[in-house]
Amino acid sequence: MELFWYSVLIGMLAVYVVFDGYDFGAGIVHLFFAKKEEDKQLITKSIGPFWDANEVWLIAAGGLLFFAFPLLYASAFSGFYLPLMMILWLLIFRAIGLELRGQIHHSMWHAIWDKAFGVSSLLLALFFGLALGNVVRGVNLGGVENGVSSYEATYFFLPLWNSSLDPLAERLGVIDWFTLLLGIIAVISLTIHGANWVILKTNSTLNEQLKKMIFRLNFLLVLFLIASVSTLDIVQPTIFKNYKEYPVLFVFPLMTIVGVAGLFAVKIYKKEIWGFLSSTLFLFGGFTTTAAAMYPVLLPSTNSMNDSLTVYNTITEGYGLSVGLNWFLIGIVLVVLYFIVQHRVFRGKMDAVDYGEH
Numbered sequence: 624m625e626l627f628w629y630s631v632l633i634g635m636l637a638v639y640v641v642f643d644g645y646d647f648g649a650g651i652v653h654l655f656f657a658k659k660e661e662d663k664q665l666i667t668k669s670i671g672p673f674w675d676a677n678e679v680w681l682i683a684a685g686g687l688l689f690f691a692f693p694l695l696y697a698s699a700f701s702g703f704y705l706p707l708m709m710i711l712w713l714l715i716f717r718a719i720g721l722e723l724r725g726q727i728h729h730s731m732w733h734a735i736w737d738k739a740f741g742v743s744s745l746l747l748a749l750f751f752g753l754a755l756g757n758v759v760r761g762v763n764l765g766g767v768e769n770g771v772s773s774y775e776a777t778y779f780f781l782p783l784w785n786s787s788l789d790p791l792a793e794r795l796g797v798i799d800w801f802t803l804l805l806g807i808i809a810v811i812s813l814t815i816h817g818a819n820w821v822i823l824k825t826n827s828t829l830n831e832q833l834k835k836m837i838f839r840l841n842f843l844l845v846l847f848l849i850a851s852v853s854t855l856d857i858v859q860p861t862i863f864k865n866y867k868e869y870p871v872l873f874v875f876p877l878m879t880i881v882g883v884a885g886l887f888a889v890k891i892y893k894k895e896i897w898g899f900l901s902s903t904l905f906l907f908g909g910f911t912t913t914a915a916a917m918y919p920v921l922l923p924s925t926n927s928m929n930d931s932l933t934v935y936n937t938i939t940e941g942y943g944l945s946v947g948l949n950w951f952l953i954g955i956v957l958v959v960l961y962f963i964v965q966h967r968v969f970r971g972k973m974d975a976v977d978y979g980e981h
Contacts, residue, residue: 624938624941624944625919625934625935625938626918626934628687628691628692628934628938628944629914629918629919629921629934631687631691631951632684632687632688632691632692633910633911633914635680635683635684635687636680636684636910637906637907637910637911637914638680639677639678639680639681639684640751640906640907640910641816641903641906641907642673642677642680643674643677643678643680643681644748644812644813644816644817644906645670645813645816645817645819645820645899646670646673646674646677646744646817647744647745647747647748647813647817648744648748648813648814648815648816648817648818648819648820649666649669649670649744649817649820649821650717650740650741650743650744650745650817651741651744651745651748651810651813651814651817652666652814652817652818652821652829652833653666653667653737653740653741653744654737654738654740654741654742654744654745655741656829656832656833656836657829659828660733661827661828662827662828662829663737665821665825665826665827665973665974666821666825666827667721667724667740668824668825668973668974668976669820669821669824669825669973670820671721671973672965672968672969672973672976673965673966673969674718674721675718676961676962676965678714679958683954683958687951690939690943690947691938691939691944691947692921692934692937692938692939693937693939694777694932694936694937695921695922695932695937697777697778698764698777698778698779698922698932699922701778701779701780702762702778702779702780702781703754703757703781703797704780705781705782705783705797706750706753706754706781706783706797709750710747710750710751713743713746713747713750714743714747716739716740716743717739717740717743717744717747719736719739720736720737720738720739720740720741720743721736721740723736724736724737724740745810748809748810748813748814749806749807749809749810750806751809752802752805752806752807752808752809752810753797753798753802753803753805753806753809755805755809755910755913756801756802756803756804756805756806757781757797757802758917758921758922758923759805759855759858759859759862759913759917759923760790760795760799760801760802760858760859760923760925761859761922761923761924761925761931762779762781762795762922762923762924762925763779763793763794763795763924763925763926764776764777764778764779764922764924764925764926764929764930764931764932765777765778765779765924765926765928765929766778766779766780767793767926767928767929768793768794770928772928772929776928776929776930777929777932781795781796781797782796782797783796783797783798784796784797784798784799785799787799788800788803790802790858791857791858793926795925801854801858804847804850804851804854805851807847808844808847808848808851811840811843811844811847812844812902812905812906812909813906814840815837815840815841815844815886815902816899816902816903816906818833818834818836818837819837819889819895819898819899819901819902820899821833822834822895822898822899823895823896823898823899824972824973825972825973825974826972826974834889834890834898835890837886837889837898838886838887838889838890841883841886841887841889844883844886845883848883859923862916862917863916864916865915865916865918866915866916872915872916875908875911875912875915876908876912877908878904878905878907878908878911878912879904879905879908879909879912880908881901881904881908882901882902882903882904882905882906882907882908882909883901883905884901885897885898885900885901885904885905886898886901886902886905888901889901918934919933919934919935920932920933921933921934921937
């Protein structure tokens with residue numbers, strides 16, 4: 624039962640990364656590449672009918688975390704309180720950037736909300752990458768200093784950074800050189816993914832420029848991926864244990880490699896869907912690769928005094944899980960049906976779709 628709910632949680636988060644990931648990426652493209660009003664309109668059209676629905680997966684994953692792993696939910700939302708509040712405000716500014724831009728037709732008004740949309744998208748990509756880095760690196764559960772716990776064994780608190788930016792320090796911060804490395808990878812990956820979505824859903828004059836950008840950024844992505852993999856053993860020495868014991872798990876890294884390789888051919892694909900599928904495969908494969916390596920640990924402890932939070936010591940009791948399973952099956956069927964209908968209604972290019980400004 625623990626493996627099932629862990630797989631469901633990871634699956635929902637992976638779907639969120641793929642779906643809302645192209646929203647963030649489109650915002651980054653909008654910020655740095657869209658100069659003409661026509662291109663800005665097409666980028667927002669490409670995500671207009673989808674962005675708010677895509678965030679349902681994040682809300683659903685949060686609800687599942689609360690229901691299935693309540694101790695992890697309580698610990699994480701307490702310890703990561705500051706960055707989570709920053710993410711919440713960034714999500715708000717990104718949303719109102721899209722919603723308020725069309726309310727007043729003035730260049731200064733447009734410029735303000737264009738920046739709100741673009742900068743929020745960029746910072747959200749960075750913060751979600753930092754979040755993944757913190758989960759991989761672990762946290763100081765119990766706030767142990769000099770062999771003494773400052774809090775209960777399952778709780779912690781992190782400032783935004785420590786003075787050394789060292790992921791091996793006793794006093795950890797949200798941002799250090801390792802988590803920042805994963806944050807940069809997230810920004811690059813989602814920029815590529817968003818560019819592929821814009822290419823797929825529009826006939827923007829930017830499309831050829833975006834294909835060249837994807838090809839170049841992919842080299843940078845590979846370099847940062849190599850750097851992150853080579854430093855994993857320093858930050859989390861047992862990270863590859865599951866892959867040694869269960870070689871079948873290598874299907875997830877293989878997906879990641881195939882996705883990255885596919886992105887190098889983005890300029891020669893005759894069908895634009897292949898570029899988007901390549902970045903989708905990379906994001907899904909990369910996220911599940913990490914999850915497979917971490918299992919059964921949900922949040923590692925960086926000290927030897929307090930145990931890591933795992934699927935076994937944080938999961939709710941059996942009766943609650945059995946009742947929740949029934950409601951989960953109903954909910955997931957409804958959400959999947961909604962997404963199928965939505966993407967069928969708005970299939971193809973969005974250039975001529977009069978979605979309107981909010």
